[in-house]
Amino acid sequence: MCQPLASYWLGHTHHVKLAGLRCETLSVPREITSLQLWEEIVKVHPRLALIRDQVVFAVRQEYVLLGDQLLVLQPGDEVAIIPPISGG
Amino acid sequence: FPAELPPLPARSALSAAEILRYSRQLVLPELGVRGQLRLARSSVLVVGCGGLGCPLAQYLAAAGVGRLGLVDHDVVETSNLQRQVLHGEARRGRPKARSAAAALRRLNSAVQYVPYRGALRPRSALRLVRQYDIVADCSDNVPTRYLVSDACVLAGKPLVSGSALRLEGQLAVYNYRGGPCYRCLFPEPPPPDTVTNCADGGVLGVVTGIIGCMQALEVLKIASGMGSSFGGYMLMFDALEGRFRNIKLRPRKADCAVCGDNPSVTCLQDYEAFCGSSATDKCRALRLLPSGDRVSVQQYKELLDARVPHVLLDVRPQVEAEICRLQHALHIPLRSLEEKDEQALQRLQKRICEEKQRTDDQTPLPVYVVCKLGNDSQKAVKILQELPAEEFGSVLAKDIKGGLMAWATKIDSTFPQY
Ligand SMILES: [Zn+2]
Numbered sequence: 013m014c015q016p017l018a019s020y021w022l023g024h025t026h027h028v029k030l031a032g033l034r035c036e037t038l039s040v041p042r043e044i045t046s047l048q049l050w051e052e053i054v055k056v057h058p059r060l061a062l063i064r065d066q067v068v069f070a071v072r073q074e075y076v077l078l079g080d081q082l083l084v085l086q087p088g089d090e091v092a093i094i095p096p097i098s099g100g
Numbered sequence: 101f102p103a104e105l106p107p108l109p110a111r112s113a114l115s116a117a118e119i120l121r122y123s124r125q126l127v128l129p130e131l132g133v134r135g136q137l138r139l140a141r142s143s144v145l146v147v148g149c150g151g152l153g154c155p156l157a158q159y160l161a162a163a164g165v166g167r168l169g170l171v172d173h174d175v176v177e178t179s180n181l182q183r184q185v186l187h188g189e190a191r192r193g194r195p196k197a198r199s200a201a202a203a204l205r206r207l208n209s210a211v212q213y214v215p216y217r218g219a220l221r222p223r224s225a226l227r228l229v230r231q232y233d234i235v236a237d238c239s240d241n242v243p244t245r246y247l248v249s250d251a252c253v254l255a256g257k258p259l260v261s262g263s264a265l266r267l268e269g270q271l272a273v274y275n276y277r278g279g280p281c282y283r284c285l286f287p288e289p290p291p292p293d294t295v296t297n298c299a300d301g302g303v304l305g306v307v308t309g310i311i312g313c314m315q316a317l318e319v320l321k322i323a324s325g326m327g328s329s330f331g332g333y334m335l336m337f338d339a340l341e342g343r344f345r346n347i348k349l350r351p352r353k354a355d356c357a358v359c360g361d362n363p364s365v366t367c368l369q370d371y372e373a374f375c376g377s378s379a380t381d382k383c384r385a386l387r388l389l390p391s392g393d394r395v396s397v398q399q400y401k402e403l404l405d406a407r408v409p410h411v412l413l414d415v416r417p418q419v420e421a422e423i424c425r426l427q428h429a430l431h432i433p434l435r436s437l438e439e440k441d442e443q444a445l446q447r448l449q450k451r452i453c454e455e456k457q458r459t460d461d462q463t464p465l466p467v468y469v470v471c472k473l474g475n476d477s478q479k480a481v482k483i484l485q486e487l488p489a490e491e492f493g494s495v496l497a498k499d500i501k502g503g504l505m506a507w508a509t510k511i512d513s514t515f516p517q518y
């Protein structure tokens with residue numbers, strides 16, 4: 013059962029010439045593994061798959077390893093995908 | 101790089117002049133005389149004297165750090181002045197490391213400044229990093245970030261890392277009190293063509309200023325004994341929203357290639373090869389097309405003077421087309437071509453059709469594609485080559501090597517450079 017849930021924040025991904033947007037809301041199951049959540053987002057933004065191993069994936073502002081870890085999400089939870097930026 | 105530096109002397113008291121100079125921070129209980137004396141005995145290596153390094157070094161010098169090593173391979177350019185606030189107009193063309201040292205000396209002559217005019221290289225980085233207590237990564241490219249991080253792990257030094265792009269910034273303290281290193285978080289470098297640098301993405305000077313100041317703060321806290329708050333956190337700054345986010349990071353990764361329990365990286369490597377990109381923020385010249393599909397700016401100028409029928413297609417982003425453009429060019433951003441934007445393709449089709457009426461229509465119509473530097477234009481040519489001939493007629497797409505910046509340097513010196 014899907015419901016409007018995590019507002020996921022694309023961190024700095026628009027620099028990575030990927031999604032070109034900052035923030036949007038996604039409906040996902042309330043209980044979902046971190047890897048499934050990532051895959052849901054990649055469905056919307058396929059180019060993110062290119063940098064899967066080069067991002068910090070954070071849920072509620074906390075690092076989450078992509079894998080079997082089960083997340084219990086609350087409406088409005090923020091998911092961030094943070095690639096490193098290197099400019100200075 | 102100069103030989104080994106002598107250690108900074110340990111001191112037991114501040115002079116009357118120092119007490120007056122640093123009085124506003126000496127009265128802070130968190131710092132006090134003890135913290136100030138620690139600061140005076142600390143050395144900090146600043147890698148990069150640009151948008152982050154300038155404010156960082158400025159505040160550390162003003163606060164009375166003992167020694168500042170200043171690394172930069174570049175010279176001051178006009179387009180640096182908007183954010184690299186230690187370098188003045190008169191410094192253009194001079195090495196940044198020396199320009200920064202000169203400006204800092206005017207601010208606080210009691211600090212030792214050691215300018216290193218050259219890039220940090222795998223061969224010399226470790227020897228240099230070992231001579232300093234804390235390292236600040238203020239660099240502008242991916243290979244240098246991995247090099248600095250690995251060197252700090254191997255030398256056992258805390259790394260205060262900052263970066264900024266457009267209207268956003270990041271800050272973290274790596275290899276500090278059991279926290280992760282840069283590689284723990286980013287084991288593999290990003291594919292080179294997904295990386296945007298300040299030269300092609302732009303950056304607001306205030307943003308580098310804010311992140312550089314935050315770096316100075318964390319350096320100062322570590323040097324004076326207060327300790328950093330960012331050992332296990334990454335600060336993300338969004339200037340447009342006016343929002344700071346602290347992301348809690350993972351701890352050190354037990355199987356990290358460099359700081360893990362069984363490291364595979366035990367000496368510094370070739371980081372340009374590892375990252376597939378060069379250790380500068382200068383744009384690389386891509387070669388996506390065979391030379392037969394490309395013309396030089398001189399060749400294009402001759403075609404233009406000879407009034408050869410053609411279409412000039414400018415594929416830069418809208419914001420760049422607003423800075424300057426060639427008046428006769430049709431402007432369609434690369435992104436619109438990539439997305440097969442219908443309106444954009446109709447405009448292109450219309451222009452091709454108009455131009456074809458000036459010809460006998462026996463030979464394919466040339467379409468010359470131009471961008472800023474000649475990289476995106478090659479990508480656009482590849483897209484144009486795939487367009488259906490039944491709709492667009494027979495066209496011959498080529499790109500203009502070196503783009504509008506080559507036009508500005510070789511053909512028309514009044515054309516703006518950016
Ligand atoms: Zn590590």
